[in-house]
Amino acid sequence: MSSSGPVIIAGAGQAGFQVASSLRDEGFAGDVLLIGEEPEFPYQRPPLSKAALEANHNGASVFLRPPKFFEEKKIGLQAGKKVVSIDRAGGSVTTCSGERIPYQHLVLATGTRNRTLDIPGSKTRGVFYLRTIADARGFGEQLERAKRLVIIGAGFIGMEVAATARKRSIDTTVLDIAPRPMARAITAATANFFHNFHSSLGTKIRLGVEVSEIVVENGAAAGVLLQTGERVDADLILVGIGVIANSELASEAGLAVQNGILVDEYLKTEDQNISAVGDCAAFPVRSLGNIRIESVQNATDQARCVAARLAGRVDCYTNVPWFWSDQSTIKLQIVGLVSGHDDVLVAGSPDEACFSAFCFRNGSLVGIESVNRPADHMAGRRLLRHGIPISQDQVEDFKFDVKALEAYARTAALEACP
Numbered sequence: 001m002s003s004s005g006p007v008i009i010a011g012a013g014q015a016g017f018q019v020a021s022s023l024r025d026e027g028f029a030g031d032v033l034l035i036g037e038e039p040e041f042p043y044q045r046p047p048l049s050k051a052a053l054e055a056n057h058n059g060a061s062v063f064l065r066p067p068k069f070f071e072e073k074k075i076g077l078q079a080g081k082k083v084v085s086i087d088r089a090g091g092s093v094t095t096c097s098g099e100r101i102p103y104q105h106l107v108l109a110t111g112t113r114n115r116t117l118d119i120p121g122s123k124t125r126g127v128f129y130l131r132t133i134a135d136a137r138g139f140g141e142q143l144e145r146a147k148r149l150v151i152i153g154a155g156f157i158g159m160e161v162a163a164t165a166r167k168r169s170i171d172t173t174v175l176d177i178a179p180r181p182m183a184r185a186i187t188a189a190t191a192n193f194f195h196n197f198h199s200s201l202g203t204k205i206r207l208g209v210e211v212s213e214i215v216v217e218n219g220a221a222a223g224v225l226l227q228t229g230e231r232v233d234a235d236l237i238l239v240g241i242g243v244i245a246n247s248e249l250a251s252e253a254g255l256a257v258q259n260g261i262l263v264d265e266y267l268k269t270e271d272q273n274i275s276a277v278g279d280c281a282a283f284p285v286r287s288l289g290n291i292r293i294e295s296v297q298n299a300t301d302q303a304r305c306v307a308a309r310l311a312g313r314v315d316c317y318t319n320v321p322w323f324w325s326d327q328s329t330i331k332l333q334i335v336g337l338v339s340g341h342d343d344v345l346v347a348g349s350p351d352e353a354c355f356s357a358f359c360f361r362n363g364s365l366v367g368i369e370s371v372n373r374p375a376d377h378m379a380g381r382r383l384l385r386h387g388i389p390i391s392q393d394q395v396e397d398f399k400f401d402v403k404a405l406e407a408y409a410r411t412a413a414l415e416a417c418p
């Protein structure tokens with residue numbers, strides 16, 4: 001370690017908060033300082049595209065802990081401050097206010113920012129993005145009055161907001177250049193189900209279309225123009241076209257970056273005194289290379305892993321990823337990494353909105369997408385966590401009997417790990 005000082009965590013989001021909290025759970029007695037660019041106490045983002053936008057939202061808190069938690073746990077928090085540079089040789093960071101703070105270990109938990117739309121009219125009033133509490137407040141206020149919402153991007157956030165908007169009877173159109181909703185992240189089988197489901201709610205989904213311009217009338221967005229020249233009217237526009245990792249702080253300090261801050265299996269950057277966790281970190285996964293995952297589970301599990309290391313336990317990060325998305329009455333749960341799958345077996349009934357898509361690569365189970373079938377998801381977590389082999393024939397056998405699958409997974413897990 002190059003310098004004495006606290007563990008500094010740059011970024012006070014889901015992962016940054018969890019590092020600080022887990023350090024205390026691990027019995028770490030040294031100074032811990034969270035430095036976060038946003039002015040709020042650490043909060044969770046998932047409700048921002050779901051419950052927080054509902055008409056009957058009861059104002060339930062999105063904050064991860066009340067302010068007294070930070071006092072009690074002796075976790076320093078500098079909110080509304082950005083870390084602007086790292087002096088690796090001297091072992092310190094500098095914040096936007098010019099303060100230089102030495103660190104013993106630095107954890108980068110800087111997350112991602114929204115990819116922005118760069119077309120004529122895209123900076124106009126009435127064009128929104130969703131990432132922060134401030135974004136959700138601004139967009140939520142407009143949603144109260146909106147009659148016609150156009151969502152550019154049929155990813156998770158776009159589809160979650162579409163479901164909420166339809167609950168409020170807002171005329172909703174989702175546009176995407178991709179051929180399916182959530183195309184980057186889920187199988188065709190599950191995407192097709194969601195397409196039909198959202199259509200049944202009254203959302204208009206237009207795929208394979210490109211937006212070329214935001215129509216501006218009286219200084220505000222009034223719709224979008226498609227590349228075909230067709231106009232789609234709107235009084236509110238939400239853009240959800242993906243994110244970019246906040247890795248500039250690391251790259252300017254000379255650390256390797258490739259679609260995220262490169263870390264090893266211990267989540268350490270090439271500098272032994274600097275780790276990276278959560279959405280901003282690109283970590284190695286056997287057979288897939290370095291990947292970056294945008295999910296609460298990944299952020300919190302990686303944070304716990306780094307905290308344990310800093311407290312003296314050394315374990316590499318091998319957790320199986322899982323993710324959820326709530327869209328109206330549908331809960332989608334994904335476990336594993338389904339990208340690159342070459343076969344899919346569907347168990348259950350898409351017509352009854354209750355099924356799981358089991359994804360295989362070279363005959364091995366790599367992931368399961370479950371729609372309103374939480375038992376499959378839990379069984380999948382067990383199977384994948386313990387590397388328990390399951391053949392496509394076995395999945396076929398279990399297809400009508402989720403309990404049997406769960407029992408198989410539990411027994412096999414106990415045998416693998418007595």
Ligand SMILES: Cc1cc2nc3c(=O)[nH]c(=O)nc-3n(C[C@H](O)[C@H](O)[C@H](O)COP(=O)(O)OP(=O)(O)OC[C@H]3O[C@@H](n4cnc5c(N)ncnc54)[C@H](O)[C@@H]3O)c2cc1C
Binds near residue numbers: 013
């Ligand atoms: C609207 C929405 C809905 C979501 N829904 C789901 C869901 O249903 N399920 C799920 O699993 N995941 C969901 N996610 C994703 C999930 O919230 C993220 O994966 C998770 O927040 C990642 O945590 P993180 O700490 O890595 O990044 P963040 O939570 O994004 O935190 C990073 C923080 O670092 C700050 N920061 C950046 N640079 C600096 C700097 N230089 N100095 C100081 N601070 C800095 C940022 O301002 C930010 O506050 C959702 C995300 C959004 C936006």
